[in-house]
Amino acid sequence: MRTSRPSSAALSSHLDFLSKLGSNESVVYLDETFRREGDHNEHGFYSVCGVVLQGQHIFTMQDDLREIVGGNYWHATEALRDGRTDVFLDMLEHMRSHPTMNIIVATTNVDGSDEQAMEKARHQVLSELLIDLTNADKSFRGAIMEQRDNRRKNNSDDAFIRNLRLEEKISPAMAFKLISPQIDRNLWLPDTAAMAYRRTITHPYNETSQWFGDYLQKFSHVTVLNENTNPDPRVLPIMSERMKKIQNDP
Template structure:
């Protein structure tokens, strides 16, 4: 991680997702895929990590799990407010509904990743500088990791993003800044799926979010 940060010239984007795919308990119209990036300047990384760990009171955080705990929603609110106090832009690609034949959501994931990566690499018209390092939460299975690498390589081959734009999969246990897109993705998901207090968490960060089109 440290070597990757030394080689980057601009800010770093941290990416995570949330989704609801087809299953017997979900109406097809309620399916979705959300890919979120939070863009962080290198000089701000340590302060963000320290603040997140202080709020969590731990070196471990997962928003979905936290929301099942009585103290989790309050901690999540504090983290989102902490993020909202800074200058980090958030970028979301949202596909809804997922195509009926996309049973595992992989086609939606590809489209959302493409949309986010293209916007990040191109720069955000003054909102963020071009990003050449995308840090993605690594998936558990080799075939899924290979798909993520292939999705990125296709963008480079198509000249949709510069050749020097790198994708770095890793675990949140090694890079706690991956908590940030997990927080934003989970908050946005709750705004879609719930009608309780947690559905309002996204309003804390909404003004900092830029929505982009998913790309085929």
């Protein structure tokens, strides 16, 4: 679904944040994917996918993505629905060929389908991912996530992040930005990666279930918070070589 044009102030503020990042400092771009319990008579799950980029690659990546997609709009779900499989795979290939990109996924089963259960699961996996990244990458400076469909939900996320800071589980200086993909095209990265991961759960007998393993597995770290979420044996909580390098040489 296309959204209204972002304000110039929001764009200027975000560009200012990105431009002040050091070349080796990193941010994580986040997106969620979920299924409510009972949809198609299946169990519920909630996953957050993070794509870690260094400052030196952020603006180049934005240009690359526009060239791959052929415009300024992308939504992974719509791309698969509309038969743009070739572009989807081009996105995955570009991610696979990147020299320093890392992917982190946190996922959990959800008992219940009401909003409270989904919000609890969202914050559970989001905290797992951000705490893991904070501990693994000393150059980590901020998280960027697509803004939600109403202010109340955005406020819920902001309050949750404030609590993590107060509890000293993440750095007090860690930025948390809820923005539109129209402001930062790099949000297309976790949108695509999250869809590839989702397919390992929702379409286990479909060709698309292979894509996460084929393209993204080698530089991904997946944390499954329970034992039943992930039926694909190739998608395991293995620290990638890139993530090892971040830990050993921050």
